[in-house]
Amino acid sequence: MENPVEMPTMEIVEADLDCVAHQRAVVELIDAYAADPMGNGRPLAPQVRDNLVDGLRRHPTTLIFLAFQGGRAVGIAVCFLGFSTFHAKPLVNIHDLAVVADCRGRQIGRRLLDAVADKARHLHCCKLTLEVQENNRRARRLYEAAGFAQAQYQEGTGGSLFYAKPL
Ligand SMILES: CC(C)(COP(=O)(O)OP(=O)(O)OC[C@H]1O[C@@H](n2cnc3c(N)ncnc32)[C@H](O)[C@@H]1OP(=O)(O)O)[C@@H](O)C(=O)NCCC(=O)NCCS
Numbered sequence: 001m002e003n004p005v006e007m008p009t010m011e012i013v014e015a016d017l018d019c020v021a022h023q024r025a026v027v028e029l030i031d032a033y034a035a036d037p038m039g040n041g042r043p044l045a046p047q048v049r050d051n052l053v054d055g056l057r058r059h060p061t062t063l064i065f066l067a068f069q070g071g072r073a074v075g076i077a078v079c080f081l082g083f084s085t086f087h088a089k090p091l092v093n094i095h096d097l098a099v100v101a102d103c104r105g106r107q108i109g110r111r112l113l114d115a116v117a118d119k120a121r122h123l124h125c126c127k128l129t130l131e132v133q134e135n136n137r138r139a140r141r142l143y144e145a146a147g148f149a150q151a152q153y154q155e156g157t158g159g160s161l162f163y164a165k166p167l
Contacts, residue, residue: 008070010108012115015064017057025066025073027052033076033098038136063092065115067099067108075099077112081123089126092116097130097139104138113146131162 015022027049035043044052056062059080067075078096083089094116099108120128130148132139150159 010067010069010074010106010111012065012067012111014115014119015066017053017062017064022064022066023053025068026056026064026076026078029066029073029076029098029100030078030096032100033096036098036101038133038139039098063116063119065112065119067112069103069108073100074103075108075112077116079116081125082129084126087126090123091125091127091129092120092123094128094130109139109142110146113142117146 013022015026017023017026027044030052031044031049033039035041056064056078061081063079063081065077065079066073076096076098077094079092079094082091082093084091094113097109097112099112117128128148129151130143132143152159
């Protein structure tokens with residue numbers, strides 16, 4: 001009888017932005033996410049690629065998790081710590097969550113979210129936040145299955161809307 005093809009084990013690590021392999025993984029994964037129709041629909045501009053790691057490293061609250069499978073970087077969660085004035089506690093905002101296209105549907109996204117939640121609990125955060133496009137059904141299913149819901153602060157006020165003003 002043939003042996004079934006073994007899938008290399010997947011590991012999630014907190015990124016060390018001084019490590020060259022992690023730096024490369026961050027740039028490649030964010031570039032692939034940017035090119036995805038659910039990202040920005042086009043890859044990163046060359047100047048953004050060049051500045052990304054330095055900018056993330058200099059930002060005071062950067063927290064990144066990487067998923068590796070058999071040495072290949074296959075998923076990323078880029079987060080930043082914020083602060084809730086109503087709870088006087090920190091919070092973690094998940095700014096990017098992405099898994100490479102050929103590895104989706106294998107629980108990598110879920111495991112990245114779980115790693116972020118574990119870290120946030122460890123940091124005594126009161127919540128995780130994120131934004132998601134209305135038409136991103138796959139991501140919304142993942143988030144809802146993981147316990148996220150549209151933010152609502154008081155009953156009857158409706159859900160929160162995410163606004164942005166380009167500068
Ligand atoms: C969204 C994304 C990160 C999910 O990662 P993933 O590793 O494929 O997700 P998982 O395998 O952990 O799936 C977890 C849940 O997502 C949902 N899901 C997974 N594949 C799905 C599919 N093909 N269709 C609909 N829902 C799906 C399911 O609820 C699934 O739970 P289940 O396996 O118990 O049914 C990934 O699809 C991705 O990178 N998409 C492009 C970038 C993006 O949209 N990022 C989010 C921006 S807000």
